[in-house]
Amino acid sequence: MATMIADLTTMRLGGPAAEFAKAASTDELITAIRDADAAGQPVLVVGGGSNLVVGDDGFDGLVVQVATPGLRIDGDHVVADAGVEWDDLVVATLDAGLAGLEPLSGIPGSVGGTPVQNVGAYGTLTSDFLETVSVYDRVSGAVEVWGPDRCGFGSHRQSTFKHTRRYVVLSVSFRLAEGHSSLPIAYDALAQRLGVAANSTAKTSDVRAAVLALRGERGMLLDEADHDTWSVGSFFINPVLSEVPAQAAACPQYPDPNGVKLSAAWLIHRAGFAPGYGRDRDNGTVALSSKHALAVTNRGGATTADVMRFAAHIRDGVEAAFGVRLGPECDLVNCAFG
Ligand SMILES: Cc1cc2nc3c(=O)[nH]c(=O)nc-3n(C[C@H](O)[C@H](O)[C@H](O)COP(=O)(O)OP(=O)(O)OC[C@H]3O[C@@H](n4cnc5c(N)ncnc54)[C@H](O)[C@@H]3O)c2cc1C
Structure with a gap:
């Protein structure tokens, strides 16, 4: 079958x-x-x-x-095959007394998937610690080892691996800090949760626990029983614009190498799509997460066509309200929302 x-x-x-x-x-x-x-x-x-x-x-x-399972830790150097579960890697590094990846606790997916969109959370990016990526080039047939400079990290959630199927990530190596004390915590909500001042440190195990708690509250930890997590995390990418339309001037804005990054969650919510939106629309199989406006979720029985219709509806509503056209953060294969 x-x-x-x-x-x-x-x-x-x-x-x-x-x-x-x-x-x-x-x-x-x-x-x-x-x-x-x-x-x-x-x-x-x-x-x-x-x-x-x-x-x-x-x-x-x-x-x-x-499903390649290899994971090796040697001092402050870690090499993981692409098939290792990302969070297993995070746990293994913390257990080995290495700091750095704790803010990236609880992110679903594989090690090989993380450089594809330079995965990030709570002020930390994969690229902050990534040393090399071993890559199979489908065009030349060669296996190469790339440093971060060849990976095209820079603009929000972009890399050389995204929007092409040419390169297959075989393994990733990281250089971490030794110790059980985290790096300075720049992300306010995380510092507040830990009860520490911004930019101070905490025990890596405490940071992991706080991150998992925050992620759970936002439906960003996989839980089979909770349809709010039947998602791809952020469905829409935070848009990066060279010029912000006047209607969107109030949206939180962050510097990006390619312009200004806006908060897609803010735009969606303020365009009238609150968390949970969609449960009473169409056949109710697709809705925004009740915990986070950026996550489009399958409530059970959804088809991809249902999701594409729903995504187009949200995109159009945001564009009408703010003049900003949202696109997907996830990879859409054999499907599109226009
Ligand atoms: C509940 C939830 C929360 C999330 N939270 C976050 C978050 O906080 N931050 C964040 O950045 N992302 C987040 N995500 C998105 C996702 O977890 C990450 O993008 C993750 O790194 C994807 O890895 P994956 O192995 O699942 O990739 P897949 O979904 O399997 O693949 C995604 C893309 O990567 C390609 N790919 C996968 N593996 C390889 C490889 N070895 N070589 C080449 N290409 C490959 C695929 O072909 C596809 O194009 C979240 C998702 C969910 C469901």
Whole structure:
């Protein structure tokens, strides 16, 4: 029976994979992709499926799930295969007395998925600690080791790996700080939760606990029983604009190398879409999370087509109110909202 992509993704969406492989070693991963490329078969690489929405017709090619498990810690240096669960890596580093990744606790997905959009939370980015990425180049057939300068990090949630399927992340290495004391906590809500002054430090285990508590309250920790977490986290990306329309002047704004970054959550909420919006619309299978306006959620029984219609509705409402057109943060495969 065909593998349903819905079973591989946190939004539980996506039709059948024409072919499916689970790669348990880096050699298996490269071989599966190389063979598919030689046969002219499309390839979709899937890690934890937590930033991916696939169409109801599925994927007419090879879907390869990365399940490579290697994790090595040597002093302050950590190397993890792409298939390692991100949060397992965070826990392993904290247990080993290494600091740095604690604000990124509880983020779903694989290590290989994190450089793709330079995953970040609570004032910390993957790129703050990333030392190298081992990459398989599907065009040249070479395996290369890249430093952060080649990864195209900079603008919000962007990288050389995003919007192309050319590069497959095989493993990632990080250089962390030794000790059980966190790095200075720049994010106000986290500092407040910990009861410390902004830019002071705390025990890494306390930071992890505070982050998990905050994430849980926002529906940003996976929980099978809670439909608010049947999402891709932030569905819409914070827009980066060279010029902010006058209607959006009140929106929180942050500097970005490509202009000014606006808060998509603020725009959505102020355009009239409060958390929970959508439960009584259409067939009610898609709604904003009741805990966070930026998460589009599957309430059970949603199709990808339902989600695309709902996303277009939110995008259009925000554009009408503020003159800002929102786009997806997640990867949309064989689906679009216009
Ligand atoms: C509840 C929830 C909370 C979230 N919170 C955050 C957050 O706080 N911050 C944040 O930044 N993100 C967040 N996300 C988004 C998501 O967790 C991250 O983007 C994560 O890194 C995606 O990893 P993944 O393995 O699940 O990728 P997938 O969803 O499997 O894939 C996403 C994209 O990456 C590609 N990809 C995956 N693995 C590889 C690889 N090895 N090589 C090349 N390409 C690959 C896929 O082809 C696809 O294009 C959240 C998601 C959810 C569901």
